[in-house]
Amino acid sequence: MRHTALVTGASSGIGLAIARELARVGVDVVLVARDEGRLREVAASLDTGTEVLAADLLTHEGLEAVAERVALPDRPIDILVSNAGFGLAAPFHESSIEDERRLHELLSFVPLRLAHAALPGMRARGRGWILTVASFAAFIPYGSYSASKAHAVNLSRSIRSRYAGDGIRATALCPGFVHTEFHERMGIDEDGPDWMWASAEDIARKGVRGLRRNQPVVHSNLAFAAIAKGLQLVPDTWQGSLINSYRD
Ligand SMILES: NC(=O)c1ccc[n+]([C@@H]2O[C@H](COP(=O)([O-])OP(=O)(O)OC[C@H]3O[C@@H](n4cnc5c(N)ncnc54)[C@H](OP(=O)(O)O)[C@@H]3O)[C@@H](O)[C@H]2O)c1
Incomplete structure (x- = not known):
């Protein structure tokens, strides 16, 4: 039986790599992000069934359009991948409350809204299957970003434990540092020892494998798992x- 996945943040980085990995194993994909041109290029490059759904998940209309697609009964979404996200360079006390609201909504509320839309049909x-791209930051006190990611991990674990009997699996993918557009979009350099860094392709493979193996949490590597x-x-x-000593 052919499955369909919906991937948010599929225009670049980890989301794009997950869409590629799912296509490679024969899953059709619905690609979601704001940049429709990039999504169309991604769709054209994939050897599987594709749909492009350009939406800004930080607008009510954008989020509800995606939630509606997730819940559509005649074209079911079997695999929900909540991945879209960004980080803030400014420390909590200096960032604007509007930026904090956007961060919290995209990292915490959007995965919740889409899981809520997906669950009745599933x-x-x-x-x-629900794959949430959280972060290793969920396991450390690292500002409001880590708080939002901790929410994402705990939501994933809650869905997993509450709905396992209904045939639903949920995995939280918690990478360390990954080479994507994330740091450039934040306006900061990619920094830190090599072992902390992974490619988006490696993380995508581990995430999809973790979902298939029904793992609750997937880390970048054994070192991150042990540190957590x-x-x-x-x-x-x-x-x-x-x-703070590492950051300063
Ligand atoms: N890179 C890392 O070191 C790292 C480590 C741990 C966890 N993560 C997490 O991994 C996830 C993916 O990030 P990435 O590293 O792959 O970064 P990325 O390359 O910057 O990708 C972010 C994706 O999110 C989409 N996006 C951003 N805002 C959006 C919005 N309002 N509505 C819809 N889509 C939106 C972007 O597409 P458009 O701009 O086209 O909308 C893009 O496809 C994030 O949740 C991030 O927190 C990253």
């Missing part, structure tokens, strides 16, 4: 000083 069909576990034993103040 439950009725007795199957469905180990940090649970480290007081927040120590973690905070470590992160």
